[in-house]
Amino acid sequence: MSPESANTLAGPSSSSASTRDRLVDTMAAALCRRGYHGIGLAELLEQAGAPKGVLYHHFPGGKAELALAAIQRVVERLAASLDRVAAVGADPVPMLRQWLAAAEQQLSRSGFEHGCPLATVALESTADDVALRAALAEGFATLRGHLAAALAAGGIAPPRAIRLAALTVAAYEGALMQARVAGDVQPMRDAAETLLELIGAEMPSRPSRPSPPSAPAPGPSTSGTDR
Numbered sequence: 001m002s003p004e005s006a007n008t009l010a011g012p013s014s015s016s017a018s019t020r021d022r023l024v025d026t027m028a029a030a031l032c033r034r035g036y037h038g039i040g041l042a043e044l045l046e047q048a049g050a051p052k053g054v055l056y057h058h059f060p061g062g063k064a065e066l067a068l069a070a071i072q073r074v075v076e077r078l079a080a081s082l083d084r085v086a087a088v089g090a091d092p093v094p095m096l097r098q099w100l101a102a103a104e105q106q107l108s109r110s111g112f113e114h115g116c117p118l119a120t121v122a123l124e125s126t127a128d129d130v131a132l133r134a135a136l137a138e139g140f141a142t143l144r145g146h147l148a149a150a151l152a153a154g155g156i157a158p159p160r161a162i163r164l165a166a167l168t169v170a171a172y173e174g175a176l177m178q179a180r181v182a183g184d185v186q187p188m189r190d191a192a193e194t195l196l197e198l199i200g201a202e203m204p205s206r207p208s209r210p211s212p213p214s215a216p217a218p219g220p221s222t223s224g225t226d227r
Contacts, residue, residue: 020058023048027063027070031117033110035124036067036132067121068135074117075139079146086150093200096150100172100192104185107176112183119173144169155204164202168195 026048030039041063045052059065085095106114122136144165151161175191 019050019054023050023055023058023066024069024073027066028074028117031067031070031074031121032115033113035117035120037124064131068131071117071121071132071135071139075142079142082143082146082150086146086153090154091200091203092150092154093196093203096199097192097196100188100196103172103176104179104188104192107179107188108185112180115180116173116176119177123177140169151199151202156199156202160202164199168199171195 026044030044030047041052041055044063044066045055055066056062059069061068081099085092085099118136118139121132125133125136144162147168148158148161148165151164152158156164171191172188172195175187178187179185
C-alpha cells in the first residue's frame with residue numbers, strides 16, 4: 001500500500017488539519033518518486049499549495065521534520081495493510097500475493113517512478129542524517145513486526161515468522177529497486193513467487209475434511225429369490 005497522491009487545495013477555506021495532511025502527503029509522494037534531496041522546498045510547497053509560513057507553523061523543523069512525518073504516515077499505511085492480512089487468521093499466502101501484486105502494478109502504472117520511500121531515502125541518507133535514519137530503521141522494524149504477526153496468525157511459529165518477515169522485506173525492497181531501474185517488473189515477480197513458495201512450504205498442514213462414508217458395494221443377493 002502506498003501513500004495516496006496529495007490533492008492540491010487552495011483558498012482560505014482549507015482547514016489547518018487538511019493543510020498539514022496535504023503537506024505530509026505531498027512529501028510522501030515526493031519521497032516515493034524523487035527521494036528527500038530530489039525535490040526542493042519551493043517546489044514542494046507549490047505542489048502542496050501551501051505558503052512557507054504554513055510549513056513552519058506545522059513543522060518548525062522545516063523540510064526535515066516534514067519528511068519524518070511523511071515516513072511515519074507511509075509506515076502506518078503499510079502496517080495497516082499488513083494487519084488486514086493478519087486479520088484473516090488463515091493462510092496468509094493468497095493475501096500476501098495480492099499485496100505484492102498491487103505493489104508491482106503500482107510501479108508499472110507510474111512508469112517505474114513510484115518506489116518505496118523508505119528504501120529511496122535510505123539509499124541517499126548519510127551518517128549526518130541521524131533522525132532520518134532512526135525513523136527509517138524504526139519504519140523497517142515496524143513493517144517486519146506487522147508482517148511477522150501476519151505469518152504467525154497463519155500458523156507459522158513466531159521465531160520462524162520473524163526471520164521470514166525479515167527476509168521478505170529485504171527481498172521485496174531489493175526486487176523493487178531492481179525493477180525500477182530496469183523498467184521491468186520481472187525481478188519483483190521472481191522474488192514474490194520465490195517468497196510465497198517458501199512461506200507456503202512453512203505453513204502447517206491443515207487437516208482435510210473427512211470424506212463421507214461410501215455406500216456399501218452391492219453384494220450377492222440375500223433376498224432368497226435366486227433359485
